[in-house]
Amino acid sequence: MLTPAKKFDLPTEVISNELVAENHYLLRCSCPEIAASALPGQFIHVLIPQGSGLLLRRPFTVYTVEGDQITMLYQLIGEGTNVLSSLKWGDSIRVLGPLGNTFEMSSTPNPAIIVGGGAGIASLMLLAAALREAGVWALGLVGSMNQARLLSVEDLKAIGVETHIATDDGSIGHHGFVTELLTHILETHELPNPIIYACGPDGMLRAVTKVGLDYHIPTQLAMENRMGCALGVCLGCVCKVQLPGGGFEYQRVCTEGPVFKAEDIIW
């Protein structure tokens, strides 16, 4: 994976911040430096405005890059995202990034299967765009609680990603897990050396990992964890990683990650 580009800590203003699905918002701001260098899978560490009473920043993947602007697609979870969602045009935030490693795109244009659960799809959009630009055929499998919370399907289709949907309540698409869709696809399609890219809840990632192993498909996961510094110093964000020689090591999601080989992760 590439050596990370220079990192910036920039003050910027919210350009727009709208509700795009139940409980989910899309925030747009202008960050030329980050827009110019952010790679698929990389994230930013956002300082919620002063006086919000929150201490730590909050990490979010770069969802899209458009000229000088970047967007982030985020789910309401707790206090931080709640304050974020209240920001309006002109409100100022600070953005630290680009951070972390990136998805590995093979030199040969193998077909890509992109599996996103909930807000996890937000971490895969920049990748999808990069794959399509490289002329790679990409399949998008989007899992969601229900139709109201469905994310990114239009955005994926717009860049020519064939997209299938799974919802927990069956309100749209397949009634069940997105990983069931995944196995179904693999059983019914003949894909030459596909690569799986996934991001979502732990349970989903574990299931995807199993599928990848069962079908011998190289699988990359974008991991999440609580973060302090996002610069690699606090060691608060680690995940447990298998070492080639055997044994394990705690690696930093913010630095060695967020992207890891699925088979390396010890759950």
Next chain:
Amino acid sequence: MLTPAKKFDLPTEVISNELVAENHYLLRCSCPEIAASALPGQFIHVLIPQGSGLLLRRPFTVYTVEGDQITMLYQLIGEGTNVLSSLKWGDSIRVLGPLGNTFEMSSTPNPAIIVGGGAGIASLMLLAAALREAGVWALGLVGSMNQARLLSVEDLKAIGVETHIATDDGSIGHHGFVTELLTHILETHELPNPIIYACGPDGMLRAVTKVGLDYHIPTQLAMENRMGCALGVCLGCVCKVQLPGGGFEYQRVCTEGPVFKAEDIIW
């Protein structure tokens, strides 16, 4: 002094919040219950909105009562008043009040001299209005750093209070302390048994106290102190008060005060 009326803790919305002088704002909100019962000298304890990161409420005197609405005139001091000043129409705050005792107005309509230093004048406006309504002749002495920060002069004149100004830099009115104005007035006017009401910085209140004693004029001071509960339980807001029998006692500005007899205060 009257036994306090029932206290309320009410959610309300900011109606307006505008800059009325350099570093000073006037906030208006609708509080029928408090508007109906607030007496001269009483104050409210304001909860700055959630997520502001501040723990304690902030106390402010009721500046004016207009129908169901009350206003507060406040100076930018630190974090709390800074957050307050950022509030816009429709933002919600909580208001606890009416709190504290009230100024004593003598049954006979003795002439009143109202001495306000800086934002201290805010604590005297409701009194001035009550005096004028009772047909009492009132003189207003308003001290300020400079013309840009001058407060309430128009409001006082509007209710028929003859008003004189003193500024530290002489940019308007008397060049010097408002207490110099006070002595000048007392030397040049023949006022039958006047009463002095004062609020402002400690230094000014001490000087006013001395004048009151020198001229044998009953003087009432509106005191300030940091406040926790504003309900009389934390004992954090006390000031040192002379006891009739000799000795002293720490009395609560929020409960026994904010109005005290000048000669009772031990500085």
Next chain:
Amino acid sequence: MSDIHRSLAVNVAGIQMKNPVMTASGTFGYGSEYVDFIDLNQLGAVVVKGITSVPWVGNSMPRIFETPSGMLNAIGLQNVGVDGFIDKKLPYLGNFDVPVIVNICGEHVEEYLEITEKLDAADGVAAIELNISCPNLHCGGMSFGVDPKLTDELVRGVREKTTLPLLVKLSPNVTDITVIARAAEGAGADGLSVINTALGMAIDINTRRPQLANITGGLSGPAIKPIALRMVWQVYNTVSIPIIGMGGIMTGDDAIEFCIAGASAVAVGTANFINPRAALDVADGIEEYLERHGMRSIAELVGSLEVP
């Protein structure tokens, strides 16, 4: 209450309460100050401001200061004294159907004993909370709370003077709170209040004077909640008498954390200054949690922390 089988009532250390939420000493006066906002009958218990044998004038000003997510106080136990309390304050609380717990502090053992005897003889005292943890330097209280021998001696003495439920309030300003907890339990305490304030300080950089006339003061509020929770959990794993948990409780969810850590009841302190209805709101929050999780009482929660 939708579910008739659900009840918030608890009996802690022999104190029968309608719900597990008390008001913390020194943050609720003598109850009367809150009647415009709260029906005192709905409280689990009222713990009154610390009482001494004779009236204390208290410390000079300034006495409080706000800090990040907390506040410092150095009141110096200004109070009417035990006689004044029994004559002037206690009768009013008798008008309500709520247990009154009297927090007491002294400079010498004798003082504690004298207060205890008077309270034991008085009507309307449900329990005594022994403040051996007052962080105010001029008060003997603290020195007791940091020494297991002195704690044992003091608690034994008081225990002999009264049959009332006896709570001992522990200081967080110790190396190992379990040592003091064990001493208090061994000496006959019926329950432990955990924690009092943490000793702190703040400075005005322009005057270079301390923000408190007393120089140091007690830190309370959400800032100390992680420390309080840790101590409740440590004490829960050490003693078998019930714990009243406190320190930064602002919401029902905060209270639930304390119960899971091992508290059989909780006290709400600084929160009363921000929200006069805090104690009742916390009780409501606890009930909602029990409903959400289909529990019948907080007994199912107490000490239920699942450790890896």
Next chain:
Amino acid sequence: MSDIHRSLAVNVAGIQMKNPVMTASGTFGYGSEYVDFIDLNQLGAVVVKGITSVPWVGNSMPRIFETPSGMLNAIGLQNVGVDGFIDKKLPYLGNFDVPVIVNICGEHVEEYLEITEKLDAADGVAAIELNISCPNLHCGGMSFGVDPKLTDELVRGVREKTTLPLLVKLSPNVTDITVIARAAEGAGADGLSVINTALGMAIDINTRRPQLANITGGLSGPAIKPIALRMVWQVYNTVSIPIIGMGGIMTGDDAIEFCIAGASAVAVGTANFINPRAALDVADGIEEYLERHGMRSIAELVGSLEVP
């Protein structure tokens, strides 16, 4: 710098620094992580993450949790070990003109001694900071820091092994920090770092599991500033060796408070996570204060608290 007579330079415990602002151990990695934001040459000193004799894997997840105005951490001293540090990390820092202070921790005295010998022999180590206060339960560090005898023994041992300036980092989780401070001074410490994190805890009320895999962790950030200030002031009134103050410092004004309380230098920790330039911003803030008050150096401030 408008006034040529004014200087931020200080020599603390034999460590010559351009300004009195260090980075706190464990919050600045090995320096390299911050070069995109900070010119390391402008720092007073870099204190690196705690080093042990052999590499440690650290605790399992979750390791951190945010609390009101603070955060809990239980990293478990994951580090490359002293050899790895000397080979892989130290050389890079050699490229900068900044004192490197190495924070060390161990489970036994021998371990501390072994690390000390290796660091003493290595190039580019300006001083050693003895971490006898790691709140991580699995680490021997803490037990040293709460016992004056063990502290004396450990500090003496290390003192004999090196001529490097020796700082001892004290734990706030003690009844009387001055006892430990005196022990460290008596055993030959050149300076004291006050404070390490306060032991705390948080609970997920839905899973009823601790928020940290280690159950308890160290509380840092503005929440503990009042406690840290109090301890710096207590230690300042007890020992005559210099104090490096830390605990919740976010701004220059915070640092000034610590200096007035008795700190000759300060360390910035958690603030580095929120603002990568925090250490330099704090140094700038100190300078502005000195300018505003017409002071030539912070020496005029150290311990200048005016007590009533």
